[in-house]
Amino acid sequence: MNGNSIMIVEGITDKKHISKMLDQALEIICTHGTLGVERMEELILDYELDHRPVYILVDEDYSGYKLREQFKEELPHATHLYINKAYREVAATPEPELARLLASNRFHVKPIYMM
Template sequence: MNEPILIVEGITDKKHIKKMLAQPLEIICTYGTLGLERLDELIYEYDLDHRNVYILVDEDYSGYRLREQFREELPHAVHLYTSKTYREVAATPEPELARMLAGYRFRIKPVYMM
């Protein structure tokens, strides 16, 4: 498989994660739920059928709906979860999010691993 890719809902989530990473990683935003046509475009555009795909979305209704869409279309994707306490990826404290990402072998800058 090609380089891994992380799928998040919004640009704030992307920025929150990107600053912690000590590795290049392509992060794409869905900007909420996707129509089937747009999902198919993403799969084709990023060759998601042949990549290690990670999904990290908010713990809310739109996040659940998005996960279901990806489970259907990309059954090989790995779903990452933030704590239901924080509900949103962007609201998750950096050390907690960093530990979770490190647990999936993403390289994290040491300053975030306290």
């Protein structure tokens, strides 16, 4: 996985849940919920999101759906990762399930999480 990739998640709990599983450096940005137009533009400019590999991993709920739609419009090159709808939240997704999702998208996951 490219060292300048970015993953966008909704909350700090999601970020912590993912970070502990990774065996690589990855910049993870928290949106803290839905984004206004101005904040979206700031993110794109501040992190050069339009020129870097971007991964979107948000909850399978209404706010996650809205956020995903915003990113599809503003960052059409982003790769969208989806958790199982049964878990609804990234932070509630069991570690082995989330580890498989990350590994299947070429992220380096610590072997302890690959059960």
